[in-house]
Amino acid sequence: MSVISIRDLNLSVTTGSEEKHILRDVSFDLEAGKITGVAGASGSGKTQTGLAIMGLSPDRSTLSGSIDFAGTELVGLPSKKHNRLRGRQLAMVFQDPSSAFHPMLSIGDQITDHLRHHRKVSKKEALRQAIRILGQTKVPHPEEAVSKYPHQFSGGQLQRIAFASAIICEPKVLIADEPTTALDVTVQAGILRLLRELCDDLNLAVLLVTHDFGVLSSVADTIVVMESGLVVETGDREPLITAPQHEYTRSLIESLPGAEVSPR
Amino acid sequence: SGGDSEGGGAGDAIVAETAFNLKTIDPHRQFEFTGSTIDNAIYQTALEFEDGDLTKPTDGLCSYEMSDNDKKMTLTLKQKDAKFSNGDPVTVDDIVFSFKRLQGIEGNPSFFLDGVTVKKVDDETIELISKNPNPALPYILPNSSIGIVNAKVVKENEGTTDENDGAEQFLNQNSQGSGPYKVETYDADSKVVLTANEHYNGPAPKFSKVVLRNVSAETQVTDIQSGQADVSFDLSSDQVETLDKNAVQISSLPSTRSIYIFNNTDEEIGGPTADPNFRKAVASALDYEKILDLAGENGQRMASPVPNEFNGAVPKDQAPDRDLDRAKKLLDKAGYDGEAVPFHYASDQAVNGMDIAQLAQTIQAQLKEAGIKLSLKPAPSATQLDGFRAAEQPMGIGTWGADYPDPSNYNVFVPGGSVAERVNWAEGDNPEIDKLAAAATKAEGDDRGPAYAELFQATTETGIWVPLVQPVSTVVVSNRIESYVSNADVTFDFAKAE
Amino acid sequence: MSISSPKQPPTNADSTGAEALDRNPVDAGIKRWRLRFPKALRTPLGFVGAAILLIWLLVALFAPLLAPFDPLAQNFGRLVAPDGQNILGTDTLGRDVFSRIVVAARTTLPAAVFVVLCSAVMGSVLGAIAGYFGRFVDEIIMRIADLVFAFPTIILAMVIAAALGPGLKNAIIAILLVSWPSYARVTRSLVMTARSSEYVIAGRLLGFSAGKSLLREIAPNVVSPIVVLATLDVGTAILTMAGLSFLSLGVVPPTPDWGAMISEGVSQFSAWWIAFFPGLCILTIVVAFNFIGDSLRDTLDPHTAQEVGETTK
Amino acid sequence: MTTTKDDTRTPAQPLLELDNVACEYKLDGGGRFRAVSDVSLQLGRSEVLGLVGESGCGKSTLAKLICGLEKPAAGRITFDSHPVKPLGLGRRPDELLGIQMVFQNPYASLNPRRRIRDQLTDALALDPDQTWTVDSLLEAVDLPLDAAGRFSHSFSGGQRQRIAIARALAAGPKVLVGDEPIASLDAFLQARIATMMRDLAIESGASMIFISHDLSIVHEIADRVAVMEAGGVVEVGSTEQIWNDPQHPYTKKLLSAIPRVDGKGIIPG
Amino acid sequence: MSVSATDQQKNLRPPKIHPLLRFILVRIGISILLIWGVTVVTFLMTNLVPTDPVAAILGDRAAADPEIVAQTRERLGLDQPLIVQYFTYLGNLLQGDLGVSNQTRVPVLESIGQVFPASIELGIGAILLSVIIGLLLGLLSALKQNTIVDHAIRTLSLIGISAPTFWIAAVGYFVFFFKLRLVGGAGRLDPWMTPPPRVTGLYTVDSLLAGQMATFTNALGHLILPSCVLALFTIGLLTRFSRSSVLDIIKLDYVTAAKAKGLAPRTVVFKYIFRGALVPIITVVGLAFGSLLSGAVLTETVFAWNGLGQYAYRGATTLDLPVIMGVGLVIGIVYIIVNFVVDLIYGFVDPRVRVR
Numbered sequence A: 001m002s003v004i005s006i007r008d009l010n011l012s013v014t015t016g017s018e019e020k021h022i023l024r025d026v027s028f029d030l031e032a033g034k035i036t037g038v039a040g041a042s043g044s045g046k047t048q049t050g051l052a053i054m055g056l057s058p059d060r061s062t063l064s065g066s067i068d069f070a071g072t073e074l075v076g077l078p079s080k081k082h083n084r085l086r087g088r089q090l091a092m093v094f095q096d097p098s099s100a101f102h103p104m105l106s107i108g109d110q111i112t113d114h115l116r117h118h119r120k121v122s123k124k125e126a127l128r129q130a131i132r133i134l135g136q137t138k139v140p141h142p143e144e145a146v147s148k149y150p151h152q153f154s155g156g157q158l159q160r161i162a163f164a165s166a167i168i169c170e171p172k173v174l175i176a177d178e179p180t181t182a183l184d185v186t187v188q189a190g191i192l193r194l195l196r197e198l199c200d201d202l203n204l205a206v207l208l209v210t211h212d213f214g215v216l217s218s219v220a221d222t223i224v225v226m227e228s229g230l231v232v233e234t235g236d237r238e239p240l241i242t243a244p245q246h247e248y249t250r251s252l253i254e255s256l257p258g259a260e261v262s263p264r
Numbered sequence B: 001s002g003g004d005s006e007g008g009g010a011g012d013a014i015v016a017e018t019a020f021n022l023k024t025i026d027p028h029r030q031f032e033f034t035g036s037t038i039d040n041a042i043y044q045t046a047l048e049f050e051d052g053d054l055t056k057p058t059d060g061l062c063s064y065e066m067s068d069n070d071k072k073m074t075l076t077l078k079q080k081d082a083k084f085s086n087g088d089p090v091t092v093d094d095i096v097f098s099f100k101r102l103q104g105i106e107g108n109p110s111f112f113l114d115g116v117t118v119k120k121v122d123d124e125t126i127e128l129i130s131k132n133p134n135p136a137l138p139y140i141l142p143n144s145s146i147g148i149v150n151a152k153v154v155k156e157n158e159g160t161t162d163e164n165d166g167a168e169q170f171l172n173q174n175s176q177g178s179g180p181y182k183v184e185t186y187d188a189d190s191k192v193v194l195t196a197n198e199h200y201n202g203p204a205p206k207f208s209k210v211v212l213r214n215v216s217a218e219t220q221v222t223d224i225q226s227g228q229a230d231v232s233f234d235l236s237s238d239q240v241e242t243l244d245k246n247a248v249q250i251s252s253l254p255s256t257r258s259i260y261i262f263n264n265t266d267e268e269i270g271g272p273t274a275d276p277n278f279r280k281a282v283a284s285a286l287d288y289e290k291i292l293d294l295a296g297e298n299g300q301r302m303a304s305p306v307p308n309e310f311n312g313a314v315p316k317d318q319a320p321d322r323d324l325d326r327a328k329k330l331l332d333k334a335g336y337d338g339e340a341v342p343f344h345y346a347s348d349q350a351v352n353g354m355d356i357a358q359l360a361q362t363i364q365a366q367l368k369e370a371g372i373k374l375s376l377k378p379a380p381s382a383t384q385l386d387g388f389r390a391a392e393q394p395m396g397i398g399t400w401g402a403d404y405p406d407p408s409n410y411n412v413f414v415p416g417g418s419v420a421e422r423v424n425w426a427e428g429d430n431p432e433i434d435k436l437a438a439a440a441t442k443a444e445g446d447d448r449g450p451a452y453a454e455l456f457q458a459t460t461e462t463g464i465w466v467p468l469v470q471p472v473s474t475v476v477v478s479n480r481i482e483s484y485v486s487n488a489d490v491t492f493d494f495a496k497a498e
Numbered sequence C: 001m002s003i004s005s006p007k008q009p010p011t012n013a014d015s016t017g018a019e020a021l022d023r024n025p026v027d028a029g030i031k032r033w034r035l036r037f038p039k040a041l042r043t044p045l046g047f048v049g050a051a052i053l054l055i056w057l058l059v060a061l062f063a064p065l066l067a068p069f070d071p072l073a074q075n076f077g078r079l080v081a082p083d084g085q086n087i088l089g090t091d092t093l094g095r096d097v098f099s100r101i102v103v104a105a106r107t108t109l110p111a112a113v114f115v116v117l118c119s120a121v122m123g124s125v126l127g128a129i130a131g132y133f134g135r136f137v138d139e140i141i142m143r144i145a146d147l148v149f150a151f152p153t154i155i156l157a158m159v160i161a162a163a164l165g166p167g168l169k170n171a172i173i174a175i176l177l178v179s180w181p182s183y184a185r186v187t188r189s190l191v192m193t194a195r196s197s198e199y200v201i202a203g204r205l206l207g208f209s210a211g212k213s214l215l216r217e218i219a220p221n222v223v224s225p226i227v228v229l230a231t232l233d234v235g236t237a238i239l240t241m242a243g244l245s246f247l248s249l250g251v252v253p254p255t256p257d258w259g260a261m262i263s264e265g266v267s268q269f270s271a272w273w274i275a276f277f278p279g280l281c282i283l284t285i286v287v288a289f290n291f292i293g294d295s296l297r298d299t300l301d302p303h304t305a306q307e308v309g310e311t312t313k
Numbered sequence D: 001m002t003t004t005k006d007d008t009r010t011p012a013q014p015l016l017e018l019d020n021v022a023c024e025y026k027l028d029g030g031g032r033f034r035a036v037s038d039v040s041l042q043l044g045r046s047e048v049l050g051l052v053g054e055s056g057c058g059k060s061t062l063a064k065l066i067c068g069l070e071k072p073a074a075g076r077i078t079f080d081s082h083p084v085k086p087l088g089l090g091r092r093p094d095e096l097l098g099i100q101m102v103f104q105n106p107y108a109s110l111n112p113r114r115r116i117r118d119q120l121t122d123a124l125a126l127d128p129d130q131t132w133t134v135d136s137l138l139e140a141v142d143l144p145l146d147a148a149g150r151f152s153h154s155f156s157g158g159q160r161q162r163i164a165i166a167r168a169l170a171a172g173p174k175v176l177v178g179d180e181p182i183a184s185l186d187a188f189l190q191a192r193i194a195t196m197m198r199d200l201a202i203e204s205g206a207s208m209i210f211i212s213h214d215l216s217i218v219h220e221i222a223d224r225v226a227v228m229e230a231g232g233v234v235e236v237g238s239t240e241q242i243w244n245d246p247q248h249p250y251t252k253k254l255l256s257a258i259p260r261v262d263g264k265g266i267i268p269g
Numbered sequence E: 001m002s003v004s005a006t007d008q009q010k011n012l013r014p015p016k017i018h019p020l021l022r023f024i025l026v027r028i029g030i031s032i033l034l035i036w037g038v039t040v041v042t043f044l045m046t047n048l049v050p051t052d053p054v055a056a057i058l059g060d061r062a063a064a065d066p067e068i069v070a071q072t073r074e075r076l077g078l079d080q081p082l083i084v085q086y087f088t089y090l091g092n093l094l095q096g097d098l099g100v101s102n103q104t105r106v107p108v109l110e111s112i113g114q115v116f117p118a119s120i121e122l123g124i125g126a127i128l129l130s131v132i133i134g135l136l137l138g139l140l141s142a143l144k145q146n147t148i149v150d151h152a153i154r155t156l157s158l159i160g161i162s163a164p165t166f167w168i169a170a171v172g173y174f175v176f177f178f179k180l181r182l183v184g185g186a187g188r189l190d191p192w193m194t195p196p197p198r199v200t201g202l203y204t205v206d207s208l209l210a211g212q213m214a215t216f217t218n219a220l221g222h223l224i225l226p227s228c229v230l231a232l233f234t235i236g237l238l239t240r241f242s243r244s245s246v247l248d249i250i251k252l253d254y255v256t257a258a259k260a261k262g263l264a265p266r267t268v269v270f271k272y273i274f275r276g277a278l279v280p281i282i283t284v285v286g287l288a289f290g291s292l293l294s295g296a297v298l299t300e301t302v303f304a305w306n307g308l309g310q311y312a313y314r315g316a317t318t319l320d321l322p323v324i325m326g327v328g329l330v331i332g333i334v335y336i337i338v339n340f341v342v343d344l345i346y347g348f349v350d351p352r353v354r355v356r
Ligand SMILES: Nc1ncnc2c1ncn2[C@@H]1O[C@H](COP(=O)(O)OP(=O)(O)OP(=O)(O)O)[C@@H](O)[C@H]1O
Pocket: A013, A015, A020, A022, A040, A041, A042, A043, A044, A045, A046, A047, A048, A049, A058, A059, A211, C019, C022
């Protein structure tokens, strides 16, 4: 049973006088407890797909098609109603952890303000939960961490904090936009493990955006390959990587050192 | 919030506005318009002018008697009930001290009593002995710079009768006079507040407080019109014109200031201005009617630097008229080749509402019609004055305000005089004029007037001074003041306003 | 494009070319700069600014033809209100205000442009030296610039003008002395950024000396921000000059000058036209330069634009 | 601090030699940070040395030291028997021009205001052998010849990086230092550019130091690999040896963290 | 980019003093150096002025007497070499002696004590207005980027920085005071009003302290127009700057992250966007203060506002050297202090500076 089902999603942006199609007829599903990976070259529309679900498409853009979230149609949903889902039901983690936090607000403040907003819990209670959740994402010394500022953490730690912030309201959907691209391989492994755990433990429907097939090969359950706003191939992890059907997917994977693609 | 301003929150205060020309109100140092306006209200003088008539010195604190040879003046204390603002009575000692302090501290007005020996005779009498005949002395003594101060208090506050005097600051903050007012606060930059002197021996002033504000002429226009101010001193004729005549009263008096063009006699410095023909050409090229127009109604022509109302003035109908043909001929004679003559003036000065910068531009335009080219050299008055004093300026606008209403005050324009030095005009350059000068100095009684007139006519003839205009001293008074006294002596008498 | 259509091989780097431009601010800005330099004036503000400026340039150029009367001649009644003959009235000396306004454009515009050119050159040379050589050269130059900044422009200019005497030349010197530091600051920081940028280092590795890399590699990259700053600064220079003239420390009479006319006019509230129109002239011409400068700045990339930002005014 | 003896080196006379080199940065707050400490390395002729390690371990600093862009706090660097002197305000000494660099960010390493031809010509002037011309360079890096007349903004990231490589090659370097030249490129472009670099360097008889944190690519192109951790080199060896038989625990950790593209769903590490 | 904490510590030689303390000390050091520089500049500047202070001090009569002139020169130390004069000046300065005005014989320090609060009152009024209005307009304009509102605000702010202050002042005075009587006239109070007992020297504050409501409203009525006029330029400046500052921030990831958390738009704007934009804005406010002081000279002239600007103008036109030096010094110091404070605020507001 899919949590989110995207059908014929189209997105176009008007810059100046010209209209630019960013997404064309994108369709795929996200399922609870499963990680859906989106791969594609730079500029293929991966991030915009994630943002469309969050209702954060750029200004002056038009979205059409359908995003069905547990019975709620997200395309065309009034921003107020969408706002009630954001943070609470739909959560997102960004690529660069060092820029995804406000440098002048403490960690504790930043990972609880939406909790307090959505759940109306007290400051004290929020902090208590924050500490618990930081522990769950394996941030060292959660009690001290809540009163520190972002620049006092390393990138990997910040990304863990970002995950903590994303899951604190117990959402159903988590969109992770290249959560490991800015990190070292050793740190990346830890984050991927965390992602897998969270997905399984919380029964999250995860959308993992990346251009790294190595990452997809490690954690994704299903993979969607995009090119220039189009979905060129969708499939389960192993068959898609070892025996890609589409020319484009194949050439992508073949170009990677150490990739083992079975000849057709 | 400005709405209630007309309601005259003013009460018993009278608000007067002027663009400050104020360095001090220590009477014996004070030499500027604003200082003397204030000191007039604070200090009494030995002699006074009757009803502002500058030709008639009369008794003030003292009565006087002049010896036949004009060398000895005897002052007798007359107002025995006069009291200083602290209650001390005014004594002969105070007067003697004041005279001696004026002489000794080498301030700007010290020259008033040059060559005069002050002697106390007894507790009622003072003798002033002059080295040379000094017929001007009665005209000098009413000057507010010779105000009588409380000797005892001033001495206690570092006051002396020599250069070591240190009472200036004290006198600025604490006036020591016997006049109708005393200083309440003194701020040379923005405003001076006077309050009534309860020990004053005359009638108590109706307005027990005087606020004199430092305000530019353009602000004065709006303030007098809007009832923010009661008295404005600096309005130009153009500005006065625009006022609502139903809301204000206007008092215009002939000014005691003269405005003239000076020409340097030194060829090195002045170039063409050293040539008498060029100078006379300048005098003929000016369009005096237009200049008079700038001065406004009641402005007067001048035939010499001496104001028309003064003894020794050259009758104004003898002033030259415009004659461009003559000017051109004179220029030919002078061999003037059209070179530009630097023309200096104070760009930030207005004399009785006559803007010197505008005057300079008018003169430039007029002289151009005769083929004389001026290149204007404006400067803030301080800088301009520096250059003038150093006798470095070829040509420009000068102004002279009478220190006392006697022709001898205009000796500065005669070769060897302090102003003449600034155009490098020395004694001996014009033997003719030297002779006339000697004669004028010697003249006595009724002969003095004509003798001086002859002298100044001759000096003016040289074209070194080209008298331009005698402006009008205009005081605008709001209708809140029902009666007031404004005359050539005091401009505006706060004590007599009602 | 359908899914089955043949795809370019993903290894062809060119396929990301278009996006690449949008992704890098520096290059994107420069591209826009190059393509739209004339277009900068086609934004509404830029267009209005350019139009106003063009009008003023024409006015200045043809002033003698446009001015109906001799701006110096005192031929009319004094303080005549605007009428058929003197369309903007006459001043206290009976000169035609319109003629004076028109002729004044001839002094103001070239003087402002000249002073800005000089201070831009002086400031950016000093700033470039400071930024490139760093250390004590930088300290000395920038501390002097700080000092100049520490004095309000007009007061410093006032003292200089008062000391040297009023006059256009001295006003220009005064403004020059107070306005170079903003160029120095901007140039310095641009040069400092450029200096540590990889293309400059690459040049140094190829054996460029410091001077050569400054001239050949860095200079072309800092001129456009300087041009923008200078455009905006012409307006400031006009304002400062007008301020000095207003305080009678600028242009010497009888040369017509807007600031001086305003100063003359404020003493005549009832003859409002004397001060009002010159003020309007200053406003429009400064607005024109600011409009143009602002549109130019918009075509710069955001980062550099910040450098050139309002802070330097 | 572990200093590993670099005993895998073959030729007797190394082209480039680092001898106990250290480098310190002054911090804004007043302290000092030792970014590189006690590094000894040697680079032979016509070999590619891969330099790997996690972010901030001092790879770039080391590259700068080699090019004379930073001043070593201790130790000596010799290139072709000339000591490498820090670059001051003057020209770089001729004997050091043999070291050239390719930078990480292709968007910043070309001058946006100069045509490609001019930038290449500057570099060509250095090469006494005149091996290349502008056209042959462009051809070598697979770019159309009309690229010479254009400005850098009209090229994509991958194209720019190829131009930067061309420029570095034009100078006829003996050592080419690539500081993460592929890091900011699309994953699918990385291998292609890296291989191109290696081929061009070796063809023109130069050696290369290739810095990257992507071990799988280093594996593809390097002859030898040096592993850095926290400012020091922890292990040096031939690529095969490091890959198949890592000695140092850090190297093992690094290698085991690389995700394999095998579709097995195994999280590395 | 990110090094794990232990690695950092291993290679780190920590500074001997706390970074924040060091930051403050360095800023103080630079400020003192700058102030010293200001004394040098004022001193040199006034020595370039071609006028003889002795003549100005002595007046006509005494200046004609070479003996008195020589004596005065000696007394004032003007016969000494320039460098000695400078150190005498500096020595006096350190004792709080700024000299005596040549024109009014009033100690410069005393006069500045009088006029300074006037300027401060005007300056604070103007800066408050400009900060509040400028920041809000800038924020609004950025949030509504490329809409009519944005275009209108941008155009207006450009016009605001293009208007000649003295002209606006005159027009404003004519319209709002002379014609409409909406505000008080020239000066800081109606002429007959007595200033409130001096505590701070700011009439609005002092009158409130003394409980004189009438004086307060009057002072406020006089303050409002000049500070608006003065603020016009800085409003334009700050509007433009805060707009671009906010636009820079809006693009950042943390703003998208905040939106993605479903926070109320108000929270996103004020807690995230505005706070981030504020830091650069604070710096500009410091700089704007400088332009405010410049504008004050002209504004004060029109409104007969007896402040530092007028005092400076009088000093400059009468070439009253001690006054020029004094004002230059005071303004320089104020500017430096303001920027010092800005730096400190910057340091405290931004945790990245606070703990390095
Ligand atoms: N605000 C915007 N306005 C206009 N175009 C945009 C905007 N944001 C993104 N685009 C364009 O949409 C396209 C898809 O962008 P998107 O960010 O989704 O790519 P991506 O696949 O995430 O790429 P990357 O791997 O580089 O992150 C790109 O061509 C990009 O230029």
